[in-house]
Amino acid sequence: MMYLVGTSKIRSDDSGFDQALAAVRGSKTRPRCLCIAAGVEMYVARIQGKHIIKRMPDSGGSHHPSCDSYDPPAELSGLGQVMGTAIQESPDTGITALKFDFSLSKTGGRAAPVPGDGEADSVKTDGSKLTLRGVLHYLWEQAGFNRWSPSMAGKRSWFVIRKYLMQAAAEKSAKGVNLVDILYMPEAFNAERHAEATARRVAHFGKVASPTKGTRRLMMVIGEVKELSPSRYGHKIVLKHLPDCHFMLNDDIHKRLVKRFAVELGLWDGIEGTKLLVIATFSVGQTGIASVEEAALMTVTDSWLPFDSVYEKMVLDGLAASGRRFMKGLRYNLPSSKPLACAVAIDTQPAPTALYVVPPGSSDEYSAEVSTLAQDSKLASWIWSASSGEMPALPSNQVSA
Template sequence: MTTLGLLHLVWERAGLHYWRPQFAGHRIDPKALRRAYATSSNIKIQRGITLDQVLCPVVSNDRGILYSTQRTIKDHSEKFRLYVIGRLSSAQADPYGKGYNIELSGVRDGYRMFMSISQAKWERLEKSHSRELAEFSRNEEGLSVFGLFLVTIDPIKNGKYKNFSSVQIEDAALMTTTEQLIPVESRYEAKIVELLVQEERTFIKPLRFDAARELVRPDFILTDIGKKEGYPMEVFGRTDEKYLARKAEKESYYARVFGSDNWWSWNAADGDPIPSLPDHALNQ
């Protein structure tokens, strides 16, 4: 599994790809990453090692998570590569020309990490996650970028920065999320999340993991309309020839599998208004 696949697995196991109205006001970074850490105990990354043993969440104002991360670094940094997870807050070119320096939200609140990535690995990250880095650069209100970083951590034992850690990023995966921490792949999808939340709907954002692009995967699935299989939703956001061919394949698939009236789509790239949503089931 790639690092992105692992990030998706962590998010799904923690239930962060799922939304219902009762979550409003409770889906915040500390609770989300605490849940991600707890559920990672069921993810085996190699024989005898579960993800929680090597996972270091970073978040502001949570002493429990801070203690857990500090303990993981102390107990395992000399034996294993670790995973750091958190919300991206800064990515700046190193002033000495040694790649980029990365900061996560909360890294200054006692985590004492100097995170860096080499120029070659940064360029690979730019290529594989250009969309997420573009969203981060735009700094659009309501959207954030979370990252999972495979790292080597060397505690600094002497000098001015004693008890800090030098963190070298070996691999990374980035994911854009809404204010509710729902992953999205475009600003069009973010608009749909905003609408669904406002309308107090219940839905799932299916995550791709490492699946091939040919796999038909809805952008969202409404789960409050009384159908066991849910109600697929697609946001069509491009107009290039290859994309339109793929769009036709998806339309044919949904019509065949769900019926022409049992799925929803928005032709966002054509400037169409957002269509009405299907009604709630009476028992929801």
């Protein structure tokens, strides 16, 4: 991408790009993205020692659809409900403040919370605070893993997922703590370096290790689930890349997790290649054992694109197989009863196209809401009523990938 930084035009892959951004960071001069003739104002953040150019809040729709900074209208996903309330970006400081609807501490004897979902309690989860699933969707989108282009095929692995999710968590704060300080993601397994990775994990967990009585600090974990299975005194989540550390669940939380996320577990079990992601808060006792306090699940394709149903996966697979460029809509806090765009194809003309799926058995109200979303949007629309049978032809690709 080409940017105007100060008085000079410079590409993001130029060797002097970081130095150019450093020169204007903190000044009144903002860089401009030159994806359109007039340019779009950006800001500079410093993340993990590097200068990163970022789009201004609520400016995603001002960028050209081919630009990495483009975002469809927020109301087509769950982002519109939480941006500006649960998610507050500050271009001046480069810090994003997040508000959680779940706790980062636990007092001994307090009842275990219902697994974090935002589904059964949609009145409470009104957009002012992020659910656990909302946090995972936000980081996924910030890392760019809801985006797809043909050049991404075969390039996503757990190493890549972890790297960019951790980068997305940088400069994010919640309840007075930096997100990266309380977030744990297993390192990609390497037998030769396993002891080193274990030492880093133990040190990280040691930040919240606490006695069984009194207030306990909690951490968050994001990982790919390998097993959800019985343990000697309850159940456990076994993560890939982490063979010797399991996350324990008591029977009550396990029962409610399985009930709430029956759809996700069914998709994981029934569709070959489906991956299951977990985000959870957990405590660490003096023994070093991790115990889950609250959890949410998310299913993704073998290309790490989130999906909520067989029908959504058919759309995503069809777009990917056709070499299309698109973005996957994410629910954040929205319950499944509220429709949103399944995906937005960004390679159609004269405007991107929002793709909607109406699942079989949907109410008349749901279908009407989809029609209203399509009519009120500035984007073109494509609607598949899955009960009608075969998926219609996807909107044609009119922009070179």
